[in-house]
Amino acid sequence: MPVEEVTMGTEFLKIKEVGEAKKIIKDLFNEYSPEQEKINIENSYGRVISEDIMSSIDLPLFDRSLMDGFAVKAKDTFGASDESPKKLKCIDSIEAGSYSAKTIEDGECIEISTGAPLPKGSNAIAMIEFSERQGDDVYILKSVAPNQDLALKGSDINKNKLLLEKNTFLSPDKIGVLAAQGIKELNVFKKPKIAVISTGNELVREDEELDYGKIYDTNTHSIRNATIACGADAIAKGIVKDNYLELKLRIEESLKDSDILICSGGTSAGVGDILRHVMDEMGEVIIHGVSVKPGKPTIVGLIDEKIIIGLPGNPVSALIIFYVFIAPNIRKLSGLKEVETSKIVKAKISKRIHSPKGRMEYALVQIKDDLAIPILKDSGAIASLAHADGYVKIPKTTELLDEGEEVKVALFR
Template sequence: MGREFLDLVDISEAHRIIRNLFKEIYHPPPIEKVNLENAYGRVLAQNVKTPIDLPPFNRASRDGYALKAEDTFHASEDNPKTLKCIEVIEAGAIPQKRIKRGCCSRISTGAPIPEGADAIVMVEYAEEENDNIIIYKSAYPGQHIAQRGLDIPKNEIIAWKNSILSPEKIGAISAAGISKVPVIAKPKIGILSTGNELIEPSNDWTPGKIFDSNSHSIAAAVKKCGCEPKILGIVKDDYTKLHKAIQEGILECDILITSGGTSAGAGDMLREVIEDIGKVMIHGISIKPGKPTLIGEVKGKLVFGLPGFPVSALIIFDVLLRPYLMELSGKPPIEHRRVELPLARRLHSSKGRIHYALVKVKNGRAYPILKDSGAITSLADADGYIKIPKNVEILEEGSRVKVSPLSPI
């Protein structure tokens, strides 16, 4: 129970192990079909082809008169042409009469072009006199006609695999008559908080207890990655209860994230439980904060044990889990837009391990937030964090540092 951590691993080795585990366990990602009304923001698992031509028929792109272009040649204000109107065609109707020489049909935008017509003269250049239509401007073949398949022909791709379904893509897909699309299934991420001191957020506070903030902050971070969080509640530092909670969580989720219960203390059970029902792959990473991070495998699924302190938990999530959860959900990786700024004051680091330090950006400078990793307010104050190499013990005021936003949207 009181053992030290298993062999500490470097952050690069941790990434290698996690990357390989994701490839072994979660590749390829599962696919599901969803209705278009639920498709926004989802990631396409396959190319989508149109089963019909778009547009599906030759149609009018203007209100006017469908006719033979040759009947209007040389028409002008001084030399109008007179045609007989034989039909009125509204959008959605099917033309009943063929256009012959000397005839035309009144047509609305979007309506099918009648057989025999090869042009449309807009209403602005015509005048009605009973059944006669006076044409004041000549037309050319194909004028104001959207040809069948001009937009995209049948069996062409209208939305590509791995693209995110935007309103524009959903509009194109629905125009092709498709009601369901194949998308990458959202990974279900179980979130479990452990600790005798934790209680659910409420209006009632009990002396000696603290409200569980990690479940909700981690759930929000999971959503940003395109995954589906499931908060599983709080478990006491009790072997039997923790054992049961992990077994149940693994059954209903694809990945389980816990916070708390990872350090080498007398009240910490997580490592022991994972060792008994699965395998511990990592217990301890050479970083600050987050040294007690645990990564294990239970019944073919991954369990991530994050530290209990809010700052540690979210930084470790951002550094170690975010890239792989985004890849698993099919989301394109979000690159940190790092900003290089001068450090506003001297900062001490932990030599021998990589240090991630929260900072606030103000007046073009990065101010270190000098609170411990248990202070939740430090996260609310932070604009991002900086990475300090493990061989650096002191950063002097004015040193140039690169600020990464914390879990960018």
């Protein structure tokens, strides 16, 4: 059973186990219904389609040449060689974007460019490299087979077939497929609007002077961009000092144009950690503390029926908690599919990892030559993020991962 914990004279709520915390967060996100909108294809990069898209035309629309050369009847080239070329009469020429109204008869051919439609009567292309032209006479130096170097109508995509499935992320290649169908508009999932706040008296922006005792704000940039990578529209709401009223006002302001709010810092049970108290007044705290390392002082709650996430202030802890507990839910809300199995790789631990029994641990590792190299730094060591490729999950019942043991690594990229 969860137990009460006390730190620096103030209480965490009942500490949640990892599985319980994940379920609570998932259930909160499930209260949101993904919305849809129609957009122009020019603005479709990075969006997620909200319905299956069917093909409206055959691709190619016509039999077309894959090579520069001559459209021929394949039978007219049989036996052709350098020593015994086949002589054909060229009756026309076709460039890409045009066509010939002429029909090829036995012993005839038509010069053709790559991409041009195949003229009637022909069924193959004799490549220009294996042909010689002298006026209207063309000598074929190599025989060709029927349909050689042709893209037949509908061989790429047939009309009324599934083109892209619902929940497909629109990358450049997918957009190219849509453009080839002449699609101008499409229905996509709306991006959830997520506000990001960093809290702490020690934080300054990168354009401010770095006085002694101050540090640059890391989490605004890392968490905001991690959120964008999950398909959301993330808005940086700046730095808030450890001041109750200032934080309350910033939260009120942020929720006016956001569906979800993610704060970092001020989540523990120390004297200067005020997020829980602000949330208690403005709404409801559902989670305060998760039995996990790093990231125990995590807060989850509701204000005006909107989800509030409080991440630890340490950059490593904040990102780990985000990737493990928050990212899958934002991806789902954005319409993105579950993270592909390709982002989970197997590797062998290069050295021992000792883990505290009783708490799930997520240990940062670097992948090199099929080895998972532990990055053994504390959760406040920002340099570890620069070297980490992903993390290894260590169950709370495991105290030791031995050298050479195979593990699953969840990749950040």
